[in-house]
Amino acid sequence: MTFLKINNLSIEYKMRKETVNAAKNINIDINKGEIVGLVGESGSGKSTVANAIVNLIDEPGKISNGSIFMGDTNISENQETIIQYRGKKIGLIFQDPQTSLNPILTIGEQLIETIQTHLNINTDEAKNRAINLLKEVGIKEAEKRFSNYPHQFSGGMRQRVVISLALCCEPELLIADEPTTALDVSIQSQILELIKKLTKERNLAVILITHDMGVIAETTDRVAVMKNGDLVEIGPTKQVLVEPKEKYTKSLVSSVPPTNKKISRFTIIEKENLNNQNNNIKILNRWSKKSIVDQNLVKIQNLSKSFDDSFFTENTKNSVMAVDDVSFDIKEGKSFGLVGESGSGKTTIAKMVVNLFKPSSGDIFFDNVNVTKIKKNKDLLKFRRQIQMIFQDPFSSLNGRLKVKEIIAEPIKLHNPNIKSMDLDNYIYDLLESVELSQQSAIRYPHEFSGGQRQRISIARALATQPRLLVCDEPTSALDVSIQAQILNLLKDLQEQLNLTILFISHDLPVVRQMCDKIAVLKDGKLCEVSETEELFKNPKHNYTKELLKLMPKIESIYN
Amino acid sequence: MVGEETSDEERAELRETLGLTDPIHIQFSRFVVNASKGEFGISYQLRRPVSELIIERLPATIELVLISALIALVSGTLLGVYTGINRKGFLSDFILAVSLLGVSLPTFVIGILFIYLFAVILGVLPSFGRGEVIDLGFWSTGLLTISGLKAIILPSVTLSLFQMTYIIRLVRAEMMEILQTDYIKFARARGISEKSINYKHALKNGLIPVITIAGINIGTLVAFSIITETVFQWPGMGFLFIQAVQFVDIPIMSAYLVFIAFVFVMINFIVDILYYFIDPRIRVKGDVTSG
Numbered sequence: 001m002t003f004l005k006i007n008n009l010s011i012e013y014k015m016r017k018e019t020v021n022a023a024k025n026i027n028i029d030i031n032k033g034e035i036v037g038l039v040g041e042s043g044s045g046k047s048t049v050a051n052a053i054v055n056l057i058d059e060p061g062k063i064s065n066g067s068i069f070m071g072d073t074n075i076s077e078n079q080e081t082i083i084q085y086r087g088k089k090i091g092l093i094f095q096d097p098q099t100s101l102n103p104i105l106t107i108g109e110q111l112i113e114t115i116q117t118h119l120n121i122n123t124d125e126a127k128n129r130a131i132n133l134l135k136e137v138g139i140k141e142a143e144k145r146f147s148n149y150p151h152q153f154s155g156g157m158r159q160r161v162v163i164s165l166a167l168c169c170e171p172e173l174l175i176a177d178e179p180t181t182a183l184d185v186s187i188q189s190q191i192l193e194l195i196k197k198l199t200k201e202r203n204l205a206v207i208l209i210t211h212d213m214g215v216i217a218e219t220t221d222r223v224a225v226m227k228n229g230d231l232v233e234i235g236p237t238k239q240v241l242v243e244p245k246e247k248y249t250k251s252l253v254s255s256v257p258p259t260n261k262k263i264s265r266f267t268i269i270e271k272e273n274l275n276n277q278n279n280n281i282k283i284l285n286r287w288s289k290k291s292i293v294d295q296n297l298v299k300i301q302n303l304s305k306s307f308d309d310s311f312f313t314e315n316t317k318n319s320v321m322a323v324d325d326v327s328f329d330i331k332e333g334k335s336f337g338l339v340g341e342s343g344s345g346k347t348t349i350a351k352m353v354v355n356l357f358k359p360s361s362g363d364i365f366f367d368n369v370n371v372t373k374i375k376k377n378k379d380l381l382k383f384r385r386q387i388q389m390i391f392q393d394p395f396s397s398l399n400g401r402l403k404v405k406e407i408i409a410e411p412i413k414l415h416n417p418n419i420k421s422m423d424l425d426n427y428i429y430d431l432l433e434s435v436e437l438s439q440q441s442a443i444r445y446p447h448e449f450s451g452g453q454r455q456r457i458s459i460a461r462a463l464a465t466q467p468r469l470l471v472c473d474e475p476t477s478a479l480d481v482s483i484q485a486q487i488l489n490l491l492k493d494l495q496e497q498l499n500l501t502i503l504f505i506s507h508d509l510p511v512v513r514q515m516c517d518k519i520a521v522l523k524d525g526k527l528c529e530v531s532e533t534e535e536l537f538k539n540p541k542h543n544y545t546k547e548l549l550k551l552m553p554k555i556e557s558i559y560n
Numbered sequence: 561m562v563g564e565e566t567s568d569e570e571r572a573e574l575r576e577t578l579g580l581t582d583p584i585h586i587q588f589s590r591f592v593v594n595a596s597k598g599e600f601g602i603s604y605q606l607r608r609p610v611s612e613l614i615i616e617r618l619p620a621t622i623e624l625v626l627i628s629a630l631i632a633l634v635s636g637t638l639l640g641v642y643t644g645i646n647r648k649g650f651l652s653d654f655i656l657a658v659s660l661l662g663v664s665l666p667t668f669v670i671g672i673l674f675i676y677l678f679a680v681i682l683g684v685l686p687s688f689g690r691g692e693v694i695d696l697g698f699w700s701t702g703l704l705t706i707s708g709l710k711a712i713i714l715p716s717v718t719l720s721l722f723q724m725t726y727i728i729r730l731v732r733a734e735m736m737e738i739l740q741t742d743y744i745k746f747a748r749a750r751g752i753s754e755k756s757i758n759y760k761h762a763l764k765n766g767l768i769p770v771i772t773i774a775g776i777n778i779g780t781l782v783a784f785s786i787i788t789e790t791v792f793q794w795p796g797m798g799f800l801f802i803q804a805v806q807f808v809d810i811p812i813m814s815a816y817l818v819f820i821a822f823v824f825v826m827i828n829f830i831v832d833i834l835y836y837f838i839d840p841r842i843r844v845k846g847d848v849t850s851g
Contacts, residue, residue: 054749087751094749099742102761104768104840113760114750149840165750 003205004030004053004173009066009076011048011057011229022048022061024229032172035199035206037220037237039213039252041480042451045229046209050175053207054090055082070173088118091166095178097158101150107134107161108146111168118169133164137194155342156187163194170202177209184341185507189551192219211481213256214510214553217241225249241558255485257510259554262534265492266485266514282430287466287498295368297332297469297501298353303362305348322348324525325362330518332468335495335502337516337533339509339548345525346505350471353503354389355380366469385415388462392474394454398446404457405442408432411464431460435490452483459490463498470495471503476511488515509552513537521545591814600815605807610815614797619700620690621789621796625781627712628720632781633774636724637767640731644766645758647736655728662725667784671718671791678714686711688793715792719785723777730773734766768839775831779824 011023023045030036038046051057053068055076068076070089075082086092094100102110111130112123119126127146134142137160150158159179166174176195180188196219199206208220216223216237223241224234225248233246244250254267305323323345330336338346351357353364355371364371366383374380388411391397398407408428412419419427429439435456446454455475462470472491476484488511495502506512512519512533519536521528521544528542540546566574575581579590594601600610639659643652662670679687691707693700702708738744739762747757786798793799797816804812835842 056745056748083751085751086749090749092746092749094742094746096742100746102743102747102765104764104838105761106840110747113752113756117751117753117756151841162746165746169751 002029003032003071004028005069006030006049006053007067007069009049009052009068010064011045011052011061012064013061015060021229023052025066026226026231028224028231028234030173030205030207032205033199033203034222035196035208035220037216037223038207038209038226039211039216039223040226041211041252041482043228044226046226047177048229049226050092050177050207050209052076053173053175054086054092055079087114087171088169089171090173090175091169091171093159093162093166093174093176093179096182097155097162098182100162101158101165103150106147106149107153111146111165114165115168130164130168133168134161137161137164137167138190139164155183156190159183159187159191160194163191163198167198167202171204173205173207174199175207175209178211179208180215181210181212185509185548185551185553186341188215188553192553195219212553213241213253213481213555214259214557217555217558218553225252238558241555251482253555255482256555257485257488257508257514258556259510259513259552260556262513265489268482268486268489283427283434283463283466284497286427286430292333292499295332296329296365297367298330298336298503299363299365299368300329300349300353301327301363301365303327303349303352303364304360305345305352305357306360321525323352323359326520326522326525326527327362328520328527328530330469330501330503332501333495333499334517335504335515337512337519338503338505338522339507339512339519340522341507343524344522346522347473348525349522350389350473350503350505353469354387354471355384381415385465386467387469387471388465388467389471389473390455390458390462390475393478394451394458395478397458398454398461400446403443403445404432407446407457408442408461408464411461415465427464431463434463434494435460450483451479452487455479455483455487456490459487459494463494467500469501469503471505473505474507475504477506477508484511491515509537509548521548595814595818600818601811603804603809603812605804605809605812610811613800613812614815614819617795617797617800620702620794621782621785621798623701623703624712624716624719624785624789624794624796625778628716628718628723629774629778629781631716632720632723632727632777635720636727637731637763637770639724640728641735641758641763643728644732644735644739656732659725659728662721663729667718667722667787668791670721671715671788674714674718675791685714687714690795715788715794718791719781719788722784723774723781726777727770727774730770731766734769735762738762738765768835771834771838772831775827775834776824779820779827782823783820 006026006028009023009026010021013020013022026049028036028049038049040046048057048061052063053075057063063076066076067074070085073081075085101107108127108130111133112126115121115126115129116123121129131142131146134145139145139157139160145153150161153161163179174195179195180191183191192215195206195208198204208215210216220237222235223237225232225240225246227248233240233244233249240249241253244253251268257266303323303326304321306321326345326349328336338349340346348357352359359372362372366387369383371380371383374383405425405428408431409424412424412427425442428442432439432441437453437456437460441449441453441457446457449457458475475491476487479487491502492515494500502515504512504515506515516533518530519533520530521536521542523544528544529536529540531541536545537549540549579587582590598611600614602608603610603613606613639655643655646652675687678685686707689711690702691709691711692705693702693708694704702712744757744762747761752761785794785796786801788794789796789798790802797819800812801816803809804816
């Protein structure tokens, strides 16, 4: 029997100039004991639908049409009904466990308050219930942790607390909005297991919202695909992922980096900007360094970096070894992957390679010169020109007050102060076209572009100095999967044509597999293993690597 | 200190005894040494030890500042919360419009307007002085007599207005920001009542920055009280200072400024300690367990 029935639901945001339809005529049925996935890219309306169920749509959004039935009750009709249902019959989990908990109340206070809001029991009973619940979601020493504040828990533990809060009054429906997106892969699998277990034990109906097709494949029973507020396709997960009916679903599935094999390019079915279909790398003519020497471009030897807790006392007890005795080489013209969970030191290594951090000890050789020994800024500049970086977040890594033209011109002028303005303009246009942006983009500001386009601008900026080494720090983790596929294709093309060497940093194993020739796995600042990509995936040696490979969500698991 | 008939020799002698003929660095180090012992010398005008004068005037100023700080904090927070929650109501707009007046009108104008309205036209409140004062030996208070209480209303409200409007706007901005956060949304999704969300969850978080600003502002209240005390002829330190300025009474001025600096440092120190009790993130630093 259908437990939750979303009927012809439409949600609109009335703005001053226009009305945005965030969801259009959505029909979804959910049964008890079933996990239904809601998948789509950012802006597809998946979170809006979830918020509509509990009537927590952000202003000025409103349900303009349709109804939501839970059992026989229409919960979208009456504000009073839904307020009573919140927490009691419907539990919600949000994406970021760092921000979902009130920082100045203990988790116990938050649990007790929620329990007492809905159940008529005294504080002691509520406390017992809360402690049992914390145990159930896997928090050790629950009696002790009960009076801790949220910041005393790690990300994964906090998400467990959030789940316990969502479940504390035994709701029948659980809505999880990207519950594992902010978590590392090992924690992610634990949380998903927990949700699956609770679904079975409590006969919950679960709506799982995510953009991660791997998570969908491993967790959900049925899946609904959304795009721009439309429900594109809904059906059993296996059917939708294996034999997608709609073109959009096909493109979405094909954009997902496969975990079980290496492909040369991603197939792009729907493209972001259609005006530049031909893949034309114009700056090739200007590129000075075209041939590759068979040598190690980067040699890293016994590299360590510690961060001291205090400025004044060199107390070794407080210092954190962010990078601990790491050594590896990168061959010229190859891509080298650095993989690890958050806090493993991968970004710290990248920043030392580009000389933003000074290593505590150890050496970095670039083109057989020990870069760490260079003292003069002038000498360093020569190396900076050859090493460029692309950052994770395209929204904060571009100066919003500068036009794209000025952003790209800056590094060119720094390293070539005598360039003529005609030349400079042409160079910028060539760079833009090489990253598949139009010449007109030059006179616009970063905020006029989407995330993927912005990352293209970052790439153009990085290429402006004609670097030999490109350090990419999670270049696609802020992007949707179809955009990710395009950016990764672009990076591959650029590398091939311009003979770039790439240091590619990511937590996403499938992406690294597609991009890199060789991979190093990091854990807590230490190197676990370095090997050729296919070797690493087929025949991992280190236990941690095996663990990571086992836990990563695999879209292919649907075939089993 | 000297009359018109004083001869040049007597003037020179007086300068000598006051130490005004010494080189500046010696005068200054003498001042620092004495100040560290709490001795600020003798007032040129009143011919009494400065520390005695300050202690005598201190209770009046402290009472005035404390009362106006209380008014500013309590009503500022209440109005701030109200306008933060009811963003679009008529009353909110009205409060904000009036608070704009409070920010833009200088204290002495407000003070004079109040005197005109309440003392001259309505005649309900006194326009100057502290009223009857009860001497407790170490402290003279005006808060225990009817006339003393009546006398403190106008100056304290005048003094508090600027801070109050400041706090209203701060609390309002904090509330609006915090009501948008994920944990408030999550609390709503758990069915927590609006009352608890507004006062327990949001206000408590919103007060953390307010305490910093309010702490610093109590220091400014002490400093601002110069103007208010002058307008209302309040016999506090600020009034003493203004008189000292007119007579170039340097010992009083330097003692007063040192005292104000001391107050600022103390208040900031107390605020920092308060953080420890209010914000658990500071209290248990570095006690994160992994999982």
